[in-house]
Amino acid sequence: MQTPRSAFFAGMRDQVPIIFGMLPFGMIAGAAAVASGMDPWLAMAMNIIIYAGAAQLAAISLMAQHVPMPIVVATALVVNLRFVMYSAALAPYFAKLSTPRKWLFSYLIVDHGFALLTAKLKPDDPPELIEGYYSGITFTMWTTWQMAVALGILLGTKVPSSWSLDFAIPLVFLALVLPSLTTRAHWCAAISASVMAIFTQAMPLKLGLIAAAAVGIVVGTLLDTRNEELLANGAHKGAHK
């Protein structure tokens, strides 16, 4: 990665293995939209406007159940709150770019793009390398994702439901969440959210997801705060190892 051009191709190359996992996910997002009666063009427009698979699937399932609009939007926001965290981490990388470029790069933020950029480059690397590499990642991601969704829309209801392709969605989430469980606080957040998701399943207006996620976030944050206080006290007494 010496020039913006080589950085662009490095980004594309690093994105390739991720495409294979994203293809079934995108196809399911497309198929789920048309299977619930959405116009194919509207489904494609939705995919370009939101460009966030997990939130789209949550929104499709809620809209099909005629849940009121504010709840659908609130659920999409909660599912995508993780982007706020990515935005905070990526802000120093994009600080030197023009405002239109910042908006474009913000729109293109996804889980894997964030993970790759922060793993491969530092915020004080040359801006043109950051721009090239991030463009390579996100160009590949955006195009293949749109193609996967278009394919899903075309195949739509032709895939028999006995194949249970929708099961690929929780599998993708499982594979995404495990690497993020780096501390005991993260594990406790995940486990408490899982348990709460079972008990809040019957909540009205499908508010269960928001409730379960909120409990998990609070549990994780409280444990993290407590750990840090313990650590600070330990350091103060010189007792920590």
Place this chain on the structure above:
Amino acid sequence: MTIANDWQTIATILACGAVTLLARASFVIWHTKLSVPPWFTRSLKFVAAAVLPALVMPEVLFRGAPAGDIVNYYRIIAAVLALIVAWRTRHLLATLVVGMMALWVLQWLKPF
């Protein structure tokens, strides 16, 4: 249970797109003006860890449960196998293949 292709659906999609873009743009665009309390930035670290499992649980436990049963045992078994693979390999494609294969084999053999 269908989605109507009306203005309400379009408005919902636009609103979902708007909140998603704002979440993504938040710090990238306004990092100099945004001053958030420390507990907020701290809690953001746990969003993915809490939201993703909350999305997974109902899909695995209850979706497609056979008549007379509350939970779907085939999906639970397949998900546990996929979880082990995800944990050991950290590999998206391997997790996907093992989980789907396990579900197909169970649905085909119908051992119980």
